Amino acid sequence: MVSLSDPKKRSELLRVRCTSEDLERWQAMAKSRDETVSGIVRRLLDGTPEKRRSPIPPVDVALLRQVAMAGNNLNQIARAVNEARVIEAHADARDVLGHLVIIERMLLELIDEVSA
Template structure:
């Protein structure tokens, strides 16, 4: 069980703590734990801003890859591996690779 402590401070002190924590890239609680020697604060880099449309497009491509993988796994489990059209699989994977290359190029333009 973890003990919980109440920490009282003025509004100005609270603002200063928040500012220090933000500058360090950590939550205020982590900053206080580090100051008390209870934990080492991990320095986090802020997550880069990404276009939501790009995230959606990459997610769709990931879905396509999952469908291909499931299809191959089911065929293998059913003993149908010799009947798999390797050219069709290669064509689909090439399509996915091209989509990712296009998205990467668009992402670099931003």
């Protein structure tokens, strides 16, 4: 298989004899690194460093739910403003501003919780 990042077409085949145990171990190693056995061999023989991928951080479901709720609140406010239902009087504008301040505080509290 030709890598999309490597414009050279690989036309030559290198065969290596190994035990079935070696092959299984190499395939498991390649799979755990999200590579092919061929890719590992090329990288080792060429002396190119292994590409390290950042691990995907675990998702905090409760935090995600809270951020989604804040986003829903913002969308409802934006929809109301865009439909011109809210900004009919200065009192309504103050209500919108009050809701935005509440949402801002919620988000700042979430940031503090996550940072702690």
